[in-house]
Amino acid sequence: METDNFQKILNLFKNQSNNYLYAIIYNYLKSINKLEYILIDKNKVNSIYTVRNEINNTINESLKIQGYDELLNNLDLFNSKKVIISNFDHNEKNFTIFINDKETQILGILWRDINK
Numbered sequence: 001m002e003t004d005n006f007q008k009i010l011n012l013f014k015n016q017s018n019n020y021l022y023a024i025i026y027n028y029l030k031s032i033n034k035l036e037y038i039l040i041d042k043n044k045v046n047s048i049y050t051v052r053n054e055i056n057n058t059i060n061e062s063l064k065i066q067g068y069d070e071l072l073n074n075l076d077l078f079n080s081k082k083v084i085i086s087n088f089d090h091n092e093k094n095f096t097i098f099i100n101d102k103e104t105q106i107l108g109i110l111w112r113d114i115n116k
Helices: 007-014 020-030 042-056 068-077
Strands: 038-041 082-090 093-100 106-113
Touching (some): 020 082, 020 093, 020 106, 038 042, 042 082, 068 093
Antiparallel strands (some): 038 082
């Protein structure tokens, strides 16, 4: 899916732009016209990313994806049934952002450097 009306998501990152990653993502979002994303069941997200975290913990430190602990913790606390997920490369990093379906809370950010 894609949307050209993602102002609420943009504002989520703008309001926390004192965080380095949030600032990078905010700048990326300001530079695009449409945001591509999937809307997926929270339980599926939790299941998929729990397994991916286990795999991530077995690989070389320099290749690891960062952010799983915060994401998995927030998914456990999150009460809605759906999660917005978007993935993109920006500023020599790969990002996967997770936002609640009402676009009021950032649930987590997975990221890694892509030029290592």
